[in-house]
Amino acid sequence: MESTQYTVAVIGAGLIGRSWSVAFANAGAAVRLYDPVKKSLEQAEEWLKKTTTAQDMTEDVLSQIKFCTVLEHAVEGVSHVQESTPELLDVKRKLFATLDQTVPPNVPIYSSTSALLPSELFKGLLSASRFLIAHPTNPPHIVPLVELVPSPWTQEGIISDAISFFEGIGQDVVLLRNEIPGFVLNRLQAALVNEALRLVAEGVAKPNEIDKVVSSGLGLRWAFIGPFETMDLNSKYGFAEYAERFKDSYITLDRFNSKSNAWNSENISFVAEALRETNSLETISERRTIRDHKILALRELKKQFNAAYLRSENGEK
């Protein structure tokens, strides 16, 4: 394990706070896990022991995490603060007002919120400029995707520091420029989940059948490439041609299906040009081969897992 100069205060010892602690400690940071309720810290410690053992982490990971019931001790001399308390606007705003006073100036303070918007959350804080949403994917020590959502007051330096910090601890980082409820990840998830629930309600398929369509179909591609690259690779001349051929079907399948048509030519050109900046059309067939290799390797991995779990269900080791 690399050791870093970071000392991170994690505020709140619930599921997200615990998992953040593992992610930070696993990347070599010193962690102070704070919760006002002693019982929560004890439960967190138990969970941390089980998790670091189950995931074959070294003893060090656990030893880098200190437990604090006093906020002042937790934040003393830290380089970063990660807030992970319940999704209640008043609770969080009260906590931020306290952190505003307690945490040395210039130390960035990140919120894990998934449900609240930065313009509401950080409004009126004295040092609003150092506050930033850093929304993890659950659980962050397993799924390495952080959405950064600045408020109108967040300093550019705080944003660039956050990108280096989270990339440095092995997370993939996406920076959102316009705040929107659900950010990107939960909006995409909700779009698919809401459609899945409608298909169930309409009697088209059962939950386990829909799950199979995702885990044996869509998910195999999406583990390696996102929806835009998927469409880009599915047409000889990339996304622009794909959109020409399929936009009508996508509009037909859109339940929202409305005035605000996202398949307008301006938006299509914007996407096609953005893709061309990083993905050359000349290498499309090569990239398709790479995609296929990756999917086949993932299928092989899944087969091994299935065989292993079958053996363990049969009582073998």
Added chain:
Amino acid sequence: MESTQYTVAVIGAGLIGRSWSVAFANAGAAVRLYDPVKKSLEQAEEWLKKTTTAQDMTEDVLSQIKFCTVLEHAVEGVSHVQESTPELLDVKRKLFATLDQTVPPNVPIYSSTSALLPSELFKGLLSASRFLIAHPTNPPHIVPLVELVPSPWTQEGIISDAISFFEGIGQDVVLLRNEIPGFVLNRLQAALVNEALRLVAEGVAKPNEIDKVVSSGLGLRWAFIGPFETMDLNSKYGFAEYAERFKDSYITLDRFNSKSNAWNSENISFVAEALRETNSLETISERRTIRDHKILALRELKKQFNAAYLRSENGEK
């Protein structure tokens, strides 16, 4: 390679027909790839050579595929027919009328259509009872998910034979009971893609950022478990409790957001009960650990791929 008793006529040598040929041959079936245009067959043969080599398949796979420009030769004595022609209702209906006459009775005829509904496609055919939609995921020799969609006339025996046939050649099979445009896979994909395009149009994120949210976030889970199992594992008491906590946020994020609320209590109970049939609440924490192990293994696999492609870009072997 196992050898089977199957002989499959694949009608149409486009991208889907070619890929089906590999999937069938790779599972040990004899394949007759039919296309009326000689040039298409030549291009298909070239693609097949490249693909079977790139994916380290044995010579046998290629040798099991015969090329036919005469329909009668292609279907003579076959056990199954897989139609993969362009998505034009008239073209397909004309072809099916011919197959109706040419293919020995009781041989099942599957259509690869993704865009047409079985009740339109098979209406009025003499032997409509042996026709069935078997919609593959592109490309079927890589992504192993088939949606079966019967028409009102499809025989039960044809459906059960199709399930054994496709599972026998290594595909995962989902049977739809109500036809709906897009079936399940394309409806779920469209829900996510349409939302992704709206987020781009609204300036929230760029295409490559949305791709990253999927490939580093949502896709890591969905490679192993679908949306319902994901929600089920994210709450201590499973989906019912999850729905209680999050249904309001899902409804808020739903652009369709309407009269037909899929988060009604009846639908929630149906999903929760369906999940409980196969996934016991008692094993939820164990299944969460398994999910995490799988995701970590996938991340390791992706790291290896990235390192390998970086080396090959640097000119190493």
